[in-house]
Amino acid sequence: MKALFDAIQSLESRDETESFFRDLCTLSELEAMAHRWEVARLLEQGLPYLEIAERTGASTTTVTRVAHWLRHGEGGYRQALDRATS
Numbered sequence: 001m002k003a004l005f006d007a008i009q010s011l012e013s014r015d016e017t018e019s020f021f022r023d024l025c026t027l028s029e030l031e032a033m034a035h036r037w038e039v040a041r042l043l044e045q046g047l048p049y050l051e052i053a054e055r056t057g058a059s060t061t062t063v064t065r066v067a068h069w070l071r072h073g074e075g076g077y078r079q080a081l082d083r084a085t086s
Contacts, residue, residue: 007020008020035056035057035058035062036058036062036066037080038056038058039052039056039058039062039063039066040066040070040077040080040081041081041084042055042056043063043066043067043070044070044081049063049064049067
């Protein structure tokens, strides 16, 4: 995984990042990650889990899982949310 993270960190633009992830991931994998990111953003806004599930099409299990990692994970969601809103 270190080599993968090093490769991601080496990308210099949004276009490079998009190209890399399009080559690396299937469309389903990218959509799943995009859904989880949208769930994290809506959790940050304080929306109820059921409303988030309805808005995003994610299962309540996914919403609960993202909420857990947002509160008890490695801090990656928090850093990205803080940077995306600043």
